[in-house]
Amino acid sequence: MQQKVLIVGGGIAGLSAAWALAKRGVAVELFEQGSLPNPRASSYDEHRITRHAYGRMEGYAHLMPEAFRIWDQLWQAIGTSHYDPCGAVYFLRDDTGWYNVVSRSLTAMDIGYRDIPLDDIPRRFPMVNPAGLWRVVETDQAGMLFPMRILTDMVVLLARLGVTLHANVQVSDVDPGRGTLIADGVTHSADTVIVAAGAWADRLVPSLRDAVVPSRQAVLYLAPPPALAQAWADAPVMLDVGAKGGTYTLPPHRGTRLKIGDHVFSRTGDPDEDRFATDRDLERLWPAAAATYRDFASYTVLERKACFYTVNDHEEFQVRPIGPAGWVISACSGHGFKLGSLMGELVTRAITGEMPAAEVPDLAAGRVIDPPWR
Ligand SMILES: Cc1cc2nc3c(=O)[nH]c(=O)nc-3n(C[C@H](O)[C@H](O)[C@H](O)COP(=O)(O)OP(=O)(O)OC[C@H]3O[C@@H](n4cnc5c(N)ncnc54)[C@H](O)[C@@H]3O)c2cc1C
Missing domain, CATH: 3.30.9.10 (D-Amino Acid Oxidase, subunit A, domain 2)
Incomplete structure (x- = not known):
């Protein structure tokens, strides 16, 4: 039977997860409390820096070649590049x-x-x-990525790939044990639910408050x-x-x-x-x-x-399972756009069984100098 995933949040993390899943034939429904894209999202801006030089956050530097590779795949899929080198x-x-x-x-x-x-x-x-x-x-x-253009093109791409997009629909509750969420009073269910709700994420995943x-x-x-x-x-x-x-x-x-x-x-x-x-x-x-x-x-x-x-103190992304049928992608922080596409891809690889779920949190937190795909 076709796998199904629900995603909360239409910023770069949620859209990237939706794209990575839809490419693999997974049925996806994405819920965004504002418009798609939403000008109030962290992701929505004219430009964002992308680079390999990461200072003391060396693990993130070593994720960047894979992130660049995924951005290149996106430019192919949307038919234009939104990267200025x-x-x-x-x-x-x-x-x-x-x-x-x-x-x-x-x-x-x-x-x-x-x-x-x-x-x-x-x-x-x-x-x-x-x-x-x-x-x-x-x-x-x-160089620079151009997020407003990227998010808009991704929304168009996802609609074309058959992703169900719910704009102006706020999710009020998530059950990562059962893979369900409640949006506008209606319960939706799937195999997995991903919370990619940016700076609002702790309202749906209270355990994040201990971390960010x-x-x-x-x-x-x-x-x-x-x-x-x-x-x-x-x-x-x-x-x-x-x-x-x-x-x-x-x-x-x-x-x-x-x-x-x-x-x-x-x-x-x-x-x-x-x-x-x-x-x-x-x-x-x-x-x-x-x-x-x-x-x-x-x-x-x-x-x-x-x-x-x-x-948080170490600017570590929180990307991890939150139950048997739930994930959170909190790759917010001041450097989460350039890596947002990779975070959506990593969670997708874990959900589809392409990589062990246990490897994702440390990779996403920048604690791995030698990533498994190298
Ligand atoms: C000023 C600034 C400068 C930055 N500079 C850089 C940079 O140069 N390079 C870089 O890589 N990164 C940079 N970043 C960081 C980067 O923009 C963020 O880390 C990244 O965009 C976070 O994406 P996200 O998808 O996790 O969150 P968001 O983009 O915030 O998306 C979350 C979405 O979830 C939606 N949502 C929340 N709750 C609900 C709910 N209950 N129901 C439905 N929808 C919901 C929100 O409306 C939002 O659209 C910068 C950020 C800022 C603010």
Whole structure:
């Protein structure tokens, strides 16, 4: 008999699981409390960074070649690529140990990286404040994914593959023992139910509260001053890394806006809150951005946005069985988009018996340096 799976959540994790299952002939029904895609999801944004350089989270670095492979399969399936291989440059302000770990993992994966001489920074990156730079490192096989376009194309693809999509339907209860859920008062049943509900997931899987907390994060969308417009159009993804945090910046490529955020987690907030970044939300990001970029006051602020993800101290994804007929994919955190497609694939492999379910939690948490497919 045809296997059937119910999925809660239409972000990158839920859509990826639906795609991986549908490709294998599994019957899938997906429930999303908002529209499909939902602008309130963590996954919904103009761009997200993708890269192999992962600092101390070395296990995630070693998942990235497989993640890139799955993204390539998606581009094939939807008939277009939503990846911009613009590279990533790391502006290291202190010796935090980042370089040693990254050079080890990039060398092991045969991915190119090189120092950019500090003397070259004002010419190549006229927007960057060069004061206090310790080292600048350029890495290959990195760039940006375009989530709004990806999610929309995935929804179209899933409908074409026969996945039943329930938009604007909130799931109020999940029973991972029986593979059932309740949506709008109606009970649905299947062989397995997957909860991929992003920062809302603990409402359906209370045990997650011991492992992760929702975190309200702020980003700014900007227009650069005209004198720097060309430099920004040519820029890679830029990460400013210091002992006290830093910033990440996505350049305005292919019809997207310049975006800047910081690496510090607020660890507070409720994902039902509004999405306008208040002065309080931005109190760390303003000074961090002004320290990273010269003349930051000359940039025009186009939007101040708050968004939510779940985090824990080690930024470990929680992807695991929650009962004999249930899984949770909580690959939220600040790095879950690039790996979201792989998380959906891993849970699918476990559900269809292609890999042991017991291997998934450690792989997803970035604890494995030598993944089984290598
Ligand atoms: C500011 C910011 C910057 C980021 N930058 C990066 C980056 O550069 N690179 C990177 O890889 N990652 C990045 N991330 C992280 C990444 O976006 C997330 O980890 C990822 O998108 C999480 O996807 P998800 O599918 O788990 O959750 P979501 O996208 O939040 O999807 C969950 C979905 O479940 C739905 N849902 C919840 N509860 C219910 C319910 N009861 N019934 C029905 N539906 C429900 C929600 O409406 C939502 O649509 C960033 C995140 C933020 C917020």
